[in-house]
Amino acid sequence: MMLKFPMLWLLVFSLSPFSSSARPAPYALRISCGARDNVHTPPTYTLWFRDFGYTGGIPYNASRPSDITPPLKTLRYFPLSEGPENCYKFQSVPRGHYSVRIFFGLVPDSDFDNEPLFDISIEGTLIYSMKSGWTKQEDQAFTEALVFLSDGTASICFHSTGHGDPAILSIEILQVDNKAYYFVQGWSEGLILRTAARLTFGTSKARFDEDYSGDHWGGDRYWSPIRNNADHTLATDHRIKQASDAPNFYPEALYQTAVVSSDSQPGLTYTMDVDPNRKYSIWLHFAEIDDRVTGIGQRVFDISINGHPEFQDIDVVKMSGDRYTALVLNTTVAVNGRTLSINLQPKNGGSAIINTIEVFEIIASEFKTLPEEVSALQALKSALGLPHRFGWNGDPCVPQEHPWSGADCHLNTTTNKWFIDGLGLDNQGLRGFLPTDISNLHHLQSINLSGNNIHGAIPSSLGTLTSLELLTIDDNAGLCGIPGLRPCGPHLSASAKIGIGFAVSLCFLLLVICSMCWWKRRQNILRAQMIAARGAPYAKARTHLSHDIQLSKHQNHGHSRTAVENGPSLLS
Structure with a gap:
């Protein structure tokens, strides 16, 4: 398939007025x-x-x-x-x-x-x-x-x-940059570009953007050197225009080396191994740095990929606008086999030139599992104390090559979300309880928890799962709360029962001791009252006698006072 290359697309990046200095440094997180x-x-x-x-x-x-x-x-x-x-x-x-x-x-x-x-x-x-x-x-x-x-x-x-x-x-x-590597067939958030190769020609040194003093918005890419002795190597210190512009911010040094085809081998070919049945985004970089080429029409070549023409009549000076000026071509190809071959074939007895090649595998992003169902499974993992061997990290359903053990996934093609329609956790030695969050697995059709040591009440909220058809929970002696199981109530271990029995016995013994003390004290009080009752007549007689004596004394004393007080009148 041949793609005609639009001139406007070539210059979108190189003529962009955007300046990286007008915004803050990009977010960067590096973890050792x-x-x-x-x-x-x-x-x-x-x-x-x-x-x-x-x-x-x-x-x-x-x-x-x-x-x-x-x-x-x-x-x-x-x-x-x-x-x-x-x-x-x-x-x-x-x-x-x-x-x-x-x-x-x-x-x-x-x-x-x-x-x-x-x-x-x-x-x-x-x-x-x-x-x-x-x-x-x-x-x-x-x-x-x-x-x-x-x-x-x-x-x-x-x-x-x-x-x-x-x-x-x-x-x-x-x-x-959010527009970085916006390729011809369209970029979207649903796509991932995996780096398959980044090659720089004409040098023997592997370098990162940081080594080239590249703009941080470029992402510190790694560039692997390719040097073919059969080709002519070029290098220059001349400044390269339109190299480090937005949105890709390529280091200028990438364009300061190149290889040119030789007379004995007029074409340039690069071949690499790739995964079959995939699509690849290919970026080809050029700058005319050969002093022998001074104007338009002096170097023209075609480009084919895996034998299919992709670009025709490539004239770097003409298409970039000048010598020592960066030019980037991009195309997308489908590869059925395991080889990707890029060939540059000169015209009119001339030669071809190449500075840098980038190859990306285009990967469609996986749809994710419903967030509330992921949270429900994480709660279940914690409540049941799932063994480490289960993992249960990341997304339960994707990547599809590595789903969570025991979780059956289904894709809703309307919402483009995965959901869980089955759980098979039987005979796994689980010892926890069922959290109420399990009812957030709204699409469950079957649950198999048999052969474990799960205890506690089965959440009543499971009744809201209208699609649930099968609940197998055999051989979980500690479960309760539905017909066929024991009623929910205090469920104690043997040690707890022994502890409670000891506490009850101790309380009973204390109660007996207190009762005996109370009974003995009561008997003492009753005995004292009986003794008091038998001695009451004598006590009453003594009381009356004392009262008569006191009264007699009081009367006699009164008469004496009167006699004394009236004494003077009688003598007078």
Whole structure:
């Protein structure tokens, strides 16, 4: 298939008036996996944040698999005993377009597989499956993808495939321009671009954007060198116009080296291995830096990909507007086989030139599971104390190659959301209880929890699940609350029952002792009253006698006073 190249598209990026200096620096988060403290690495003094609170796994010393790997000393690995899926979850990530890169590490221990193979997903979409021999190829020591992050979070998961434990050295989440790599057939938030290759010609040095002093909005890309001795190598110190403009911000140095086809081999061909039955976005970079070419029409060539014409009559000077001026061509191709071959064929006995090539695999983003159902499963995981081997990290239904164990998923093609229609957790040694959140699994048709040690009441809210057809809960002696099970009530362990029995016996003994003390005291009171009753007549007689004596004394004393007081009148 041939695509005619629109001149306007060529110049959209190069003539953009947008300036990166008019806005703040892009969001950047770099994690040194397994590190307890922040780390700065030479030569650029790059800051890597400590690894705390993002995930599970085990911190360990690291061995770097290649020279391009960041000089970090720790990693985090995920043994299968912790589950087949393990994720880093980042919060407060601003909405935008990001370059996400994960560097792999090696555990320096003879007991570990020196080349683990595992899958990587971003936001629930599988982006990469590691291939055997990756430790011997520098550009396979990491994987990278361009993604849209829209909900304030970023989720990066590692999925075991049975070939060693995933070991991660570092993670980078670097914001790029929202229009970066807007390709011909249309960019949307539902697409991910995984970096398959970034090649720079005419140099033997592998470099990052940072090494080129590139604009930070470019995302610090890695450029792998390609130098073919059969071709003529070009290099210049001349400034390159329209190189570092928005939205892709390519380092100018990328265009200061190139290769040119030779007389013996007039064409230039680059071939690489790819995954079959995929679509690829291809970006071809040119700048006419050959002093022998001084004007329009002196170098013209065609470009074909896998034998199909893609661009015709490419004249870099004409299409870019001048010599030492950047030109970028983009096309999308479908590849059925395992090879991607790019051929530049000169016309009129001339030669072809190429500076840089980028190849991205186009991946459709997976639809996600309904958030309320994810939360319900997470509550169930906690309440039932699911063993680590279950994992249950990330999204229950995606990537589709790695769903959660025991969860049956179904896609609603109307809402483009996954939901859970079945749970099979029988005979797993579960010992917790059923949370009320389980009723948020609105689409459940069957639940099998038999053969466990689940206890407590079955939530009455399960009755609201109108689609539920099968509840199998045999052999869970501690469950209660529906017909066929024991009534709900106090359910005590043997030790608790013994404790309560002892407490009741102690209380009874105290009650007996108190009763006996009360009875004895009562008997003493009654005996005293009886004695008092028998001695009452004598006591009354004594009381009357004392009263008579006192009265007699009082009367006699009164007469004496009168006689004395009346004495003077009688004598007078």
